[in-house]
Amino acid sequence: MRRAIMTKYRGLEPDKPDGHGFSFKKLLFWLVSGLIVGVVVPSLILFVVYTLYYPQLPDPRVLEDHQPALVTRVYSADGVVLAEFAGEKRIWTPVSEVSDNIIHAILSAEDKRFFEHWGINIGAIVRALYVDLRTGRRAQGASTITQQLTRELFLTREKLVTRKIREALTALKIERMYSKTEILELFLNQQYLGKGCYGVEAASNYFFGKSSSEVNELEAATIAGLLQAPSRYTNNLELFINRRNTVLALMESNQYIDKPTLDSLSATELGIDFEQEAVSWKAPYFVENIRRYIEREYGESYLYERGITIYSTLDWELQQIAEEAFETKLAQLERWQRNIHHDDDPVYTHMVFDSISGDSVRQWKELQGAMLAMVPSTGEILVMIGGRDFLRSQYNRTIQGGRQAGSSFKPFVFTAAIDNGWTPVDTLLDTPAVYPMDGGELWAPKNYDHKYRGKITLRSALASSRNAATVKLCNDVGPQRVVWYARRMGISTHLDPYLSLAMGTSDVKLIDMVEAYSVFPNLGVRVRPTSIRRIIDRDGKVIESRTPVKEEVLAPATAYVMTSMLQTVIDRGTGYPARLMGFDRPAGGKTGTTDEYSDAWFVGFTPQIACGVQVGYDDYSTPIGRGQSGARAALPIWAEFMRLAHAPERLPLEDFTIPAGRVAFVDVCRESHKLATNQCPTIDHEVFVSGTQPRDYCPPGYHSREERPIFDRRQPKPDEESTPSLQGDRPSQRRGRF
Structure with missing residues (x-):
């Protein structure tokens, strides 16, 4: 049976090749074919791909010069x-x-x-x-x-x-x-x-x-x-x-x-919030000022793409101290206003009525202000507060626009006088006076308390902020000369050369006032304010480095005498509340209040810090409140900040530098203002520009006379420095020329 089956399918079997069934040619064929398919073809494909695409490939050396957009950072002076x-x-x-x-x-x-x-x-x-x-x-x-x-x-x-x-x-x-x-x-x-x-x-x-x-x-x-x-x-x-x-x-x-x-x-939770917002700027008004400078000088790409590092002058610790003092006082003033004002008072913006309930909702205007502190010797800005809420208002009240300075402008009048031969013991008449104006009108400046002290020294007139005496001094010195000195010292805004200038009726910037006041502790040297120390690019190259820009604008002796007179303002004058608040460092300064209490100022300095504060509503027609003078509304902010800024662990005790050989200290009789003798009941140790000190002694028997020169030695009340509303006695500040 098996043989039959094999015989049946034998014809279907393939013919066997000659020999043993092995073909070397066939093997060689398959080897060559495999080599071509496995090696040559891929190699050709790779060669074609390489030839086609290689010229289009970017040069990897671009990596060496690749400049991805980087973060620009602004650092405070203390590394924040x-x-x-x-x-x-x-x-x-x-x-x-x-x-x-x-x-x-x-x-x-x-x-x-x-x-x-x-x-x-x-x-x-x-x-x-x-x-x-x-x-x-x-x-x-x-x-x-x-x-x-x-x-x-x-x-x-x-x-x-x-x-x-x-x-x-x-x-x-x-x-x-x-x-x-x-x-x-x-x-x-x-x-x-x-x-x-x-x-x-x-x-x-x-x-x-x-x-x-x-x-x-x-x-x-x-x-x-x-x-x-x-x-x-x-x-x-x-x-x-x-x-x-x-x-x-x-x-x-x-x-x-x-x-x-x-x-x-x-098993641990994620621990991060993907919904978080970017951290807001610290000291936003200061940062915005830097941002504008970089964009203006270098272009927007430098700020947003180059990854530069900006080392600023601001002291973050001091900025926080200033912000707390500033906001605390302004909030206190607003609470006080809410307790005393009525619905028709201008501190309300308007009345809003609910359409459903019919109830009225009072909306208050926000009391605003500004504050700036700098190092007098370098111009480095330590603190800048341009307003209460940067998100609501980006208007920087320290550097933009201007406000009337009130009596804080008076030091420029006295500076012009001292630099032109007047002395702290020269006398003025603090009495009512009438001044003719262009157009035939008359102007009669008045003191805040409507009282007059008669004969008064320059030192006392400045300390007690007597308007009538200061206007007389401005008239003697000349308004144009006062403008010249104010400009030299740093005031950049337009100043009207009228007698009313003596009472601070022209608008000035807070930063200009602080710069100008810094001339006094600097012994006559003006230093431009700066907010940047240096700027470094991503590779560590310094692209800008600031050095103080200095210019002598005042005789050192004049600056020192003015410093001494402004010290009296704080020690015995309208700035005395600073001493009551615990600020005991050597310091000078001046209060300022404008008509109807619309603005309150205090600008002052120590050898280490110059600082100015301005308080007022953006709407000029809205008063801070009756009696809210510079001494009451602005000075407390200044004093609290300066007290904490001058803590012994921060700044060592330092007194003002005396320009050797340029000033003279002599004892003068408080009543005759001549060189004192042992018969004088009250003697003052006074400073003079060398060569202007008294040459004559107090006459024998002077103090036995019944009549004495009028001199009020009482300390003024804190609000006596303000510029009062003259209720029609004084025309508009820009009407005509004196």
């Missing part, structure tokens, strides 16, 4: 970040300063064989292709860190085979030209991580409030997890926690953390 400016939040950081935790997390999540491959990972590509083909969708990534870097730096996001080819070739090219460390540093600083943050340092700062060098393992996994899809994860916390835990698991599989650590960290 006041503000950041950037189209992107980015802080370029060397890889050596990045925590190993971040590097381990990113390598685990993105490219665990980064230090082994040469730009592309063939195994990962094959594995990804297998998964994609099996699932029918793109579910597996295969890009190395180098490929991701090329994608970010050079190539578009289009999903084409040609892009992938160019990406791989560029990665190979980069790997040939740069070390792994250099490539990793670029990657760590370039990748987007959500919320406008580029790079691990910016992300660490934004999400955790710390440097990338301080990030722990959990935080590192959080940052690495964001790389895959930052926008998606920052909008879905549950999804992101799963991604973070996946990164932690990868770190454990790569032996960067152990299993107990993995379990513990995976």
